[in-house]
Amino acid sequence: MGDNMYADILVEINSLEKTFTYKIPSGINALAGERALVPFGSRKLEGFIMKTYKEGNFDYEVKDIISLIDDHPVINKEMMELGKYISNKNLSSLISAYQTMLPRALKAKIKSNINKKYLIFLKCVSSNNIKTEKQKEIYNYILDKGEVLKSEISSKAIVKTLISNGNIKEYKKEIYRLDDKIKKIKKNYVLTKEQKDVLTKIEFGKFKPYLLHGVTGSGKTLVYIKLIEKVLESGKEAILLVPEISLTPQVVDIFKSHFGEVVAILHSGLSDGEKFDEWRKIERGEVSIAIGARSAIFAPFTKLGIIIIDEEHSTSYKQDNIPRYSALDIALKRGMTYFIPVVLGSATPSVESYTRAKIGVYELLEMKERVNKNLPKVELIDMKDEFKKGNRIFSSLVVSKINERLDNNEQVIILLNRRGFSTVVSCHDCGFTHKCPNCDIPLTYHKKGNIMKCHYCDYSSPKYLECPECRSRNINSFGMGTEKLEEIINSTFDKAKTIRMDVDTTRKKNAHKRIIDDFGSGKYNILVGTQMIAKGLDFPLVTLVVVVSGDASLNIPDFRSAERTYQLLSQVAGRAGRASLPGEVIIQGFNMNHYSIISAKDNNYELFYKEEMKIRKTLKYPPYYNLCLIKVSGKNSDKVFDEASKISVYLKSHIKDIILGPSFSSMPKVNNVYYVQIIIKFKNTKDIINELLFIRDRYKKGTIFVDIDLNPIKI
Ligand SMILES: [Zn+2]
Ligand SMILES: [Zn+2]
Numbered sequence: 001m002g003d004n005m006y007a008d009i010l011v012e013i014n015s016l017e018k019t020f021t022y023k024i025p026s027g028i029n030a031l032a033g034e035r036a037l038v039p040f041g042s043r044k045l046e047g048f049i050m051k052t053y054k055e056g057n058f059d060y061e062v063k064d065i066i067s068l069i070d071d072h073p074v075i076n077k078e079m080m081e082l083g084k085y086i087s088n089k090n091l092s093s094l095i096s097a098y099q100t101m102l103p104r105a106l107k108a109k110i111k112s113n114i115n116k117k118y119l120i121f122l123k124c125v126s127s128n129n130i131k132t133e134k135q136k137e138i139y140n141y142i143l144d145k146g147e148v149l150k151s152e153i154s155s156k157a158i159v160k161t162l163i164s165n166g167n168i169k170e171y172k173k174e175i176y177r178l179d180d181k182i183k184k185i186k187k188n189y190v191l192t193k194e195q196k197d198v199l200t201k202i203e204f205g206k207f208k209p210y211l212l213h214g215v216t217g218s219g220k221t222l223v224y225i226k227l228i229e230k231v232l233e234s235g236k237e238a239i240l241l242v243p244e245i246s247l248t249p250q251v252v253d254i255f256k257s258h259f260g261e262v263v264a265i266l267h268s269g270l271s272d273g274e275k276f277d278e279w280r281k282i283e284r285g286e287v288s289i290a291i292g293a294r295s296a297i298f299a300p301f302t303k304l305g306i307i308i309i310d311e312e313h314s315t316s317y318k319q320d321n322i323p324r325y326s327a328l329d330i331a332l333k334r335g336m337t338y339f340i341p342v343v344l345g346s347a348t349p350s351v352e353s354y355t356r357a358k359i360g361v362y363e364l365l366e367m368k369e370r371v372n373k374n375l376p377k378v379e380l381i382d383m384k385d386e387f388k389k390g391n392r393i394f395s396s397l398v399v400s401k402i403n404e405r406l407d408n409n410e411q412v413i414i415l416l417n418r419r420g421f422s423t424v425v426s427c428h429d430c431g432f433t434h435k436c437p438n439c440d441i442p443l444t445y446h447k448k449g450n451i452m453k454c455h456y457c458d459y460s461s462p463k464y465l466e467c468p469e470c471r472s473r474n475i476n477s478f479g480m481g482t483e484k485l486e487e488i489i490n491s492t493f494d495k496a497k498t499i500r501m502d503v504d505t506t507r508k509k510n511a512h513k514r515i516i517d518d519f520g521s522g523k524y525n526i527l528v529g530t531q532m533i534a535k536g537l538d539f540p541l542v543t544l545v546v547v548v549s550g551d552a553s554l555n556i557p558d559f560r561s562a563e564r565t566y567q568l569l570s571q572v573a574g575r576a577g578r579a580s581l582p583g584e585v586i587i588q589g590f591n592m593n594h595y596s597i598i599s600a601k602d603n604n605y606e607l608f609y610k611e612e613m614k615i616r617k618t619l620k621y622p623p624y625y626n627l628c629l630i631k632v633s634g635k636n637s638d639k640v641f642d643e644a645s646k647i648s649v650y651l652k653s654h655i656k657d658i659i660l661g662p663s664f665s666s667m668p669k670v671n672n673v674y675y676v677q678i679i680i681k682f683k684n685t686k687d688i689i690n691e692l693l694f695i696r697d698r699y700k701k702g703t704i705f706v707d708i709d710l711n712p713i714k715i
Contacts, residue, residue, distance in 0.1 A: 005030070006056045007065065010095055011040055011047035015700045017093055019050050023062045030065065033073025033080060035106075037066040048075060048098055074106055076300060078337060085333055091689075091696055091708050092323030100323055101298040105276035118172040120150040122159065125169050134158055139167055185257045189222050194367040199226055201365055202343065204234070204305070207336045211312070211357040212345040214367030215375065215603060216574025220345045221251065223367075224308050225258055227343065228289060232262070236305025237288045241296055241327055243314035243535065244268075249513045250538055251310075255291055266292030266299065269509065294319060297327040297334070304338040307331045311535070312344035312353055313567060315713045324709050328353075347574060348567040348605065351612055355623040376545070376576040376583035378601040380592045393480070393488055398546050398586050406495040406525055410581065411541040414528045415572050416485050416548040419502040420444035423479030425452065427467035432475070434464060440669045445477050446504070447484070457671040485548065486528050493526075501529035534572040540579030544586070545572055550597060551589035557666050558714045559621045562596040566608045569600035620658065620681050622711070628680040628688065629712040630695070631665065634704045637674045643704045644676040647695055654691050657682035666715075679715060 007030050008019040022038050024030045032051050037044055046069060056062070075083070079101055086097040124143045130136050138158055142148045150170055153159055162168045191199070194214075202210060214220045228238045242251055244267075256263050264278040264287040281287045283300045290299035294317050297307070309317065309331055317327040328344065335342035344353060344362065357364035379397070386395045394402075405412050424442045426433040434443050436454035443452035445463060453460045467475045480488075486500045501515045512532075519527045520539055527533055527542075553565045569587060577583020587597065599608035617624050632644040644662035651659050658681040665675035682688050692708055699706035 003054075004056065005052055005054060006062065007036070007052045008050045009036060009038055009047040009065075010050050010098070011038065011045045012095055012099075013040075013045070015093075020047075021056070021058070021062055022065045024052065025064050028065065028068060030068055031073050033075040033077075035069040035074060037069060039063050039066060048095070050080070074102060076302065078302070078334075079298070079300065081337075082298075082330065082333065086323050086325050086330070089329060090323045090325050090710065091692060092325075096323050097325075100295070100319070100325070103272070103275045103279040105272045106279075120170050121147045121173050122150050122153070122168050122170050123147045124167070126167055128167070129165060130162075130167055132158075135162060135167070138162065142168055187258065189225070191222065191226070192219060192369070192371055194369060195219055195223055195226075198223055198365045198367060201363070202227060202341050204230070204341060205339060207339050207342075209332060209335065209342045209344065209356075209362045210365055211349055211353055211362040212343055212365045212367070213349055213354070213357070213605070214345065214347060215370060216347045216570065217370035217372065217375075217578050218347075218367035219371045220310065220347075220367070221254060224310065224343075224345070225255070227306055227308065227341075228259070231305035232259075232288055234305060236303045237301040238290075238305055239296060239299050239301070239307045239331075240289065240291045241307075241309045241317070241331070242291065242293065243311045243316040244293055249516060252291060255289070259289055262287045263289045263291060264299070266290060266296040268293060269512075294327045297330045304334060304340055306340055306343065307335055308343045308345065310345050312346045313348055313350040313563075318711075318713045320713075322707075324712075326711070348570045351563055351609065351616065352623045354605075354609055355613075372577075372579065374577050374582055375603055376573055376585045378573055378585040378587065378603075380550075380597065380601055381586060381588045382592050383588050383590050386588075393485070393548065394492065394546075395586075395588055398588065399492065401544055401584065401586065402493055402526075402546070403495075405544045406493060409525075409541075410543045411519070411522075411524075411539060412526045412544045412546065413533055413537075413539075413542055413572070413575050414485070414489065414526060414546045414548065415531070415533060415568075416480070416482050416528070417530050417552055417568065418479070418481045418549070419455070419483070419504055419530055420453065420481035421447040421483040422477035423481060425463065425475060425477045427470065427472055428474040428476060429472040430467060430470040432467050432469040434461075438669070438671045439667065441667065444481060447487075448504070456667065482528055482530055489526060489528060496526050497524045498526040498528055499524040501527060501533050503530070503532075506532070531568055531572075534568055534575070537575055538578050539575070540581070542576055542578070542583070543581045544584050545576040547572060547585070547587040547589075549589055550587035551591040551594065554591060554594060554596070559616070559619065560714060562594070562608075562612055562615070565594070566596040566600050566612075569597065570603070570605075573600065573603075625658070625681040625683065626685065626710070627712060627715065628682065628692065629709040629715050630678040630680070630692075631707045631709070632662070632676045632678070632704060633673050633707070635673060636703075637669075640674045640676050640704060643699075643706075644678060647706070648678050650695070651678065651680065651691060655680075655682075655688050657688060677715070685710065 005024040007022050007024050009022055010019050030049055030052055032049050034049050035046055036049055038047055075098055083094055083097040087094040122142055130139055135158055163170060224240060231238045252265060264281045266278050282290055290296050319325055331342050356362045381395045402412055422445045424433060425445055434452055435441060436443055436459050438457045438459050439454055443454055446453050450463060451460045452463055464475055466473050482500055482502045486498050489496050489498050499515055499519055506512050518524060550569055553568060554561055573585040576585050595611040596608060632640055634640040648662050661678040662676045665677045668675055695706060696708055
């Protein structure tokens with residue numbers, strides 16, 4: 001008695017928000033933060049050791065841990081606390097928080113075979129009793145080199161003999177999967193006055209959030225490089241978040257070539273094994289910079305000196321499934337833990353962040369000029385007038401400008417934020433529309449493969465040649481996506497060499513990078529694509545950017561649609577004229593008087609912000625009110641609506657805030673699941689949290705699912 005050790009373990013069942021006690025068998029050195037395999041009922045489950053302790057008085061039989069999964073804690077003390085923070089803030093289970101923080105390869109339940117990757121090496125032990133010349137020759141070769149890859153030596157038999165005679169020994173050495181092919185070239189950058197000013201304002205050694213509002217091309221990247229240099233000099237570490245890293249390989253290249261091997265890259269384009277390797281480089285302190293998308297905020301550094309979030313307005317920083325954490329919140333939380341600056345950068349800050357900067361929660365830093373002093377000239381074209389002239393896709397101005405660029409061997413970017421060929425196929429005689437049977441929304445025609453596709457559930461079906469309702473052959477496609485636009489460009493412009501970038505052309509690994517490299521090398525002169533092409537790209541020969549349907553995103557039923565429109569147009573406009581050649585931008589559309597379009601044209605964020613805030617105030621949207629989106633879903637439409645109504649009644653009788661709904665979601669049916677939503681507009685989380693927790697727990701089991709999203713990015 002007395003010497004038994006116990007561990008409280010959080011097992012991998014999402015609905016059980018509690019730990020269970022197990023005995024640690026003698027001889028096993030279990031530590032908090034390690035994962036263990038434990039018996040649970042008749043099953044074996046994996047779990048996280050939350051704490052270990054000596055005494056214990058149990059009036060029931062305490063089972064033994066079966067085995068440890070890790071040889072050291074994979075969740076350190078800071079991460080333990082961070083997990084609790086995530087679970088509280090986002091109403092998610094603690095286990096899902098820990099799972100999210102770790103690379104997939106380490107996640108329990110996922111029976112992946114991601115192991116460390118090893119190579120086998122040979123080295124010399126003793127030259128006693130070496131018999132033949134051949135043996136001696138190989139022995140000396142290894143001796144000479146110190147260590148040699150086993151696969152390098154072709155005479156396997158001799159190696160075997162040398163090993164069994166104790167002359168040499170073989171051993172495994174771990175290698176990493178991602179190879180650094182980029183050479184380190186440290187450029188001597190010259191800073192502009194604005195860049196210098198910003199750098200002197202950022203203080204180290206205390207927690208402080210900054211909003212760096214810099215126009216496109218103002219050189220935010222160089223500011224980040226300088227900040228990270230400073231941090232590294234003081235022996236500390238840095239995290240840089242970029243949205244969807246696979247879309248911005250150019251940014252990664254800049255950092256890799258500047259800092260060399262001390263950079264780890266974390267993003268969704270990597271295989272599980274590659275991610276695992278990069279994660280361990282950080283954990284072991286072999287690198288001091290982590291660059292990555294959202295999840296890189298969990299880089300397990302222990303000497304953090306700065307966190308930088310580029311394009312802070314990007315929706316990709318909020319996770320779209322459970323736990324619905326925001327990387328910005330995590331950055332601020334970690335910033336407080338380490339007493340470090342957190343720098344949020346953007347040319348088009350989110351309305352919420354800009355408000356925080358205005359009221360002094362963040363310090364506002366501004367860079368208003370481009371490094372090359374050339375902001376592109378932006379023109380708006382009203383397509384209502386062009387339609388009268390018979391121009392349906394491109395205005396006459398756009399046609400002449402594109403031809404001019406192609407004649408001068410310059411490049412053009414054309415944005416249309418809709419993929420596929422045509423958007424709707426419907427019958428002229430009876431009005432039948434070809435819809436997805438799972439989602440009840442119109443299918444999109446894709447010429448490649450000659451099929452109709454659902455962009456929500458991936459359902460596909462052949463294109464109808466005659467109407468299934470009235471047998472009319474007058475069934476046609478309307479609207480246009482990038483696939484069709486590419487075809488139109490090629491038939492309109494003789495000199496066009498077009499490459500397209502959208503979800504359909506970038507499914508394969510590294511496809512983004514190949515398209516970007518090919519366009520950058522001049523193999524193509526027109527890049528056409530969806531919003532994917534709006535971000536972070538930097539091509540010196542691009543002197544014209546054309547936006548087709550620049551007002552299309554205004555029609556999306558979401559309170560952030562104007563903000564998204566402003567951001568998209570500003571970002572894509574920023575792709576033009578980034579080097580010495582001046583840039584021009586032409587935006588076409590039907591609703592060109594909207595303030596989001598006018599302010600993007602004039603590069604006037606203040607104007608946009610002022611107009612947008614009026615509307616947010618009137619309609620009680622963030623930042624004036626907080627939002628909570630409750631999504632109720634299930635396979636039976638009536639039952640889903642019934643339960644949602646009950647929830648709404650419960651909320652209305654228990655909380656004083658504004659409750660809207662239930663109503664069907666903007667996508668009421670996806671993949672045969674029905675969605676009904678309730679929206680709460682509230683001031684303080686503490687006023688509603690208990691009711692939300694009650695609802696969450698009430699629907700943990702059963703056929704109706706309730707998903708609660710505090711501060712949703714879209715509704
Ligand atoms: Zn018909
Ligand atoms: Zn569908």
